[in-house]
Amino acid sequence: MIAYRAFTKRFGRQVAVDALTIDVRAGETVALLGPNGSGKTTSLKTAAGLIHPSAGEVLVGEPGLPASKPSARQACSFLPQKVLFPEALSGREVVEFYRAIRGASGERTDEVLRFASLNGAGDRPVRTYSGGMVQRLGLAVAVLPDSPILLLDEPTAALDPAGLVAFYDLVERRRGAGRTTLFTSHQLGDAERLADRIAVLVDGRLAGTFTERELATRLADRGSMRVRLERLTATMLAAVREVCPHATVEGADLVVPGTAAVRPRALEKIQAAGGIVTGLTTEEGRLDRLFLELVAGEGGDADGGRA
Numbered sequence: 001m002i003a004y005r006a007f008t009k010r011f012g013r014q015v016a017v018d019a020l021t022i023d024v025r026a027g028e029t030v031a032l033l034g035p036n037g038s039g040k041t042t043s044l045k046t047a048a049g050l051i052h053p054s055a056g057e058v059l060v061g062e063p064g065l066p067a068s069k070p071s072a073r074q075a076c077s078f079l080p081q082k083v084l085f086p087e088a089l090s091g092r093e094v095v096e097f098y099r100a101i102r103g104a105s106g107e108r109t110d111e112v113l114r115f116a117s118l119n120g121a122g123d124r125p126v127r128t129y130s131g132g133m134v135q136r137l138g139l140a141v142a143v144l145p146d147s148p149i150l151l152l153d154e155p156t157a158a159l160d161p162a163g164l165v166a167f168y169d170l171v172e173r174r175r176g177a178g179r180t181t182l183f184t185s186h187q188l189g190d191a192e193r194l195a196d197r198i199a200v201l202v203d204g205r206l207a208g209t210f211t212e213r214e215l216a217t218r219l220a221d222r223g224s225m226r227v228r229l230e231r232l233t234a235t236m237l238a239a240v241r242e243v244c245p246h247a248t249v250e251g252a253d254l255v256v257p258g259t260a261a262v263r264p265r266a267l268e269k270i271q272a273a274g275g276i277v278t279g280l281t282t283e284e285g286r287l288d289r290l291f292l293e294l295v296a297g298e299g300g301d302a303d304g305g306r307a
């Protein structure tokens with residue numbers, strides 16, 4: 001449905017996206033995850049036909065057409081990271097304007113205003129809207145045509161709670177209806193909850209593609225357990241290292257890195273060595289650190305071929 005083929009975008013000498021190759025299949029919900037400046041917006045805008053590739057191509061629809069072709073653009077609906085509407089128009093007038101452009105039926109106006117919880121505010125000028133309401137209006141406009149492909153740029157960053165509810169509901173419904181959704185985020189939570197697959201972009205490069213489960217496991221791999229002991233001895237450390245060779249001592253604590261699976265075994269070793277646990281904390285892997293590791297290539301197959 002969306003095919004990035006060695007897609008590269010340069011702005012002057014700056015490479016925003018570097019040879020991105022990834023397919024978003026029909027009916028899939030894919031999250032494009034990555035730190036700020038990693039090329040998410042550029043990739044999404046290109047699929048929306050708003051940016052032209054410097055090299056490679058981005059094809060959308062079935063059969064795939066270059067994203068900038070008018071018929072390809074008809075298949076897509078795009079919610080920008082920051083939406084702007086004429087302040088003097090009412091929410092309803094904004095929706096009507098876009099409805100006319102996209103050729104959606106008359107009843108869609110009320111439907112999408114209701115969907116975005118703006119039915120009470122539809123006749124007020126946009127200038128009286130809160131930031132969250134403007135963002136919800138953007139979401140309402142984006143869902144007007146019920147497009148086969150929906151592109152959402154950081155939809156959860158600026159949405160208020162009512163908008164988030166609408167957004168989660170929207171993605172679930174589209175999934176059920178076999179529609180294709182590509183959204184960007186710099187937070188793991190949304191991606192984990194909503195996406196079939198998560199593509200990680202770092203510095204314009206695809207650092208990896210993961211299922212939600214794979215990503216969760218990878219993060220858990222990077223977690224650790226910190227055990228405070230009444231008295232920490234060399235024997236205890238040696239015993240724990242039998243099950244976790246990288247266990248270390250930090251101040252008064254014994255630190256056991258790795259997945260949750262290793263933790264009970266490490267605790268058994270401590271007990272068997274006569275240790276008395278006075279405190280215990282655990283920490284799961286952090287996404288920002290995983291990003292860095294993926295870039296450094298320490299994360300293993302940083303070739304995008306995991307999914």
Ligand SMILES: Nc1ncnc2c1ncn2[C@@H]1O[C@H](COP(=O)(O)OP(=O)(O)O)[C@@H](O)[C@H]1O
Pocket residue numbers: 011014015016017034035036037038039040041042043
């Ligand atoms: N119009 C532009 N002109 C120059 N540089 C740009 C432009 N758009 C994006 N960039 C640069 O390209 C890189 C990727 O940006 P962007 O796609 O917005 O990343 P993200 O959405 O992941 O934060 C950044 O370094 C950004 O500064």
Ligand SMILES: [Mg+2]
Pocket residue numbers: 040041042081153154
């Ligand atoms: Mg962005």
